[in-house]
Amino acid sequence: MIRSIEPTDRCREHVDTSAQMATLPTGHRVTVPAVTIDSVAFHRMFTACKRTRELVAENPVKPDYSPDHEAAEAWPLITAAYNGIEQALKMLLLVPTDTGFTMDQLKRKPFRHDLEALYGALEPADSEYIEQHFGEHWSLNEYKNLNLGFDTAQEFVAHLNRSHPQEGSLAWRYALLDMNVQIPKTNPWTMCEVWYAICCRVKAELYGRPDGTFRLSGRLKFRFERVILHWGEAYDGFTDDLNSWIGRKGDELSAWVDLLVKANRDAIHQVQAPERLRLHLGRMAERATAALAGTPADPDFQQFLQQVQRADRDRVWNPQRAEFDWANTEET
Numbered sequence: 001m002i003r004s005i006e007p008t009d010r011c012r013e014h015v016d017t018s019a020q021m022a023t024l025p026t027g028h029r030v031t032v033p034a035v036t037i038d039s040v041a042f043h044r045m046f047t048a049c050k051r052t053r054e055l056v057a058e059n060p061v062k063p064d065y066s067p068d069h070e071a072a073e074a075w076p077l078i079t080a081a082y083n084g085i086e087q088a089l090k091m092l093l094l095v096p097t098d099t100g101f102t103m104d105q106l107k108r109k110p111f112r113h114d115l116e117a118l119y120g121a122l123e124p125a126d127s128e129y130i131e132q133h134f135g136e137h138w139s140l141n142e143y144k145n146l147n148l149g150f151d152t153a154q155e156f157v158a159h160l161n162r163s164h165p166q167e168g169s170l171a172w173r174y175a176l177l178d179m180n181v182q183i184p185k186t187n188p189w190t191m192c193e194v195w196y197a198i199c200c201r202v203k204a205e206l207y208g209r210p211d212g213t214f215r216l217s218g219r220l221k222f223r224f225e226r227v228i229l230h231w232g233e234a235y236d237g238f239t240d241d242l243n244s245w246i247g248r249k250g251d252e253l254s255a256w257v258d259l260l261v262k263a264n265r266d267a268i269h270q271v272q273a274p275e276r277l278r279l280h281l282g283r284m285a286e287r288a289t290a291a292l293a294g295t296p297a298d299p300d301f302q303q304f305l306q307q308v309q310r311a312d313r314d315r316v317w318n319p320q321r322a323e324f325d326w327a328n329t330e331e332t
Contacts, residue, residue: 042202045088049199052080053192057297061188071175074188079172081191082115082160088198089118092126095205116161119154126201127154132322133197136216137190139323140303153194160186189299216300217253217322223301224256227287234280245273245281251319259285260308261315 056077064070090106101121110117119127134153138144144151150159162171200214213222233239249255262270263285271278292305307315307324314327 039206041091042199042206045084045091045202046199049084049088049192049195052077052084053189053196054297056081056188056192057299060299071185075172075175077188078186078191081188081195082172084195085157085160085191085198086113086115086118088195088202089115089122092198092202092205093118093121095202096123114161115157119157126205129201129204130194130197133200133215134194135323137193137300139325140216140300140307141190143190153197156190156194160191193300216304217317219298220256220301220304221253223291223295224252224284224288227284227291230287231280231284235276238277238280241274241277245271245277248272251317253317254319256288257308257315257317260288263289264309265311 059077061070061074061077064073090103090111093101093106094103105111106118111121122130130153134156138151148159150156196214203214213219228242231238246252246255249258259271259281262268263282268278268282268285271281273281289305292301295301304315304324316325316327317323318325
């Protein structure tokens with residue numbers, strides 16, 4: 001529900017920079033940031049994750065007749081993401097003070113570079129959060145239809161691990177040197193999505209603000225809300241009309257997806273809303289499409305845009321399963 005037409009910035013990275021006063025030996029007082037080692041480590045981790053996501057998005061690995069050449073092109077992206085997932089999992093295990101884990105323990109067996117063991121040690125609430133994050137990405141890209149043998153974050157991590165402790169890490173690290181080792185084929189962008197999901201959970205643990213803002217559905221809703229904020233209170237009762245329309249669709253993201261599908265088919269007249277709102281919804285759909293098209297650094301956004309613009313099928317958002325799906329018949 002749109003509660004108010006006011007600018008928000010929910011996607012800002014929150015790092016604890018609250019200031020405290022320190023007294024120097026000379027008696028002079030100076031303001032210094034009160035940053036804990038946890039927040040500093042998280043900032044490093046989140047920065048590396050975002051930068052790697054940008055590199056993967058801007059440099060997709062192109063299919064090649066030579067699997068060896070393709071593997072060599074993917075190597076720097078995969079090794080970075082693999083190490084990022086490993087360190088993020090260890091960070092998530094270290095954040096709660098009552099888990100009993102220490103860095104020294106996580107550097108030894110049975111953990112070390114074993115992603116499957118690290119993921120298996122997570123608290124149920126942590127793994128559930130990551131699975132929800134992963135599921136939205138997985139459903140949008142329709143990877144279930146590929147019969148890859150894994151459809152959850154835990155199964156994907158086991159795939160990265162190659163079902164044997166340390167093997168995944170060793171296979172990637174030494175693939176350039178050891179010709180007997182082949183880089184296992186995988187999707188660098190999905191690896192980045194798993195890394196990003198873990199980072200988001202670490203942030204929730206550190207700052208006590210667990211939410212779904214950073215999941216794909218949350219990022220899409222944030223984009224759409226920014227488009228709405230452009231209009232402000234377009235007319236008296238605009239917010240009420242907008243929320244009433246969203247309420248009939250049952251969920252905010254469901255409403256936006258339905259709007260974009262209808263706008264793509266020049267069927268805004270089918271939107272069940274007052275005529276004065278439909279006029280603005282048509283323009284909002286144009287702006288939302290332009291906003292999504294202007295974010296090439298997020299392949300999921302581009303995938304979403306391509307799907308809502310398909311002429312043969314209607315993309316829908318299923319809030320009960322938190323998944324993207326296809327409608328059997330056109331809904332209004």
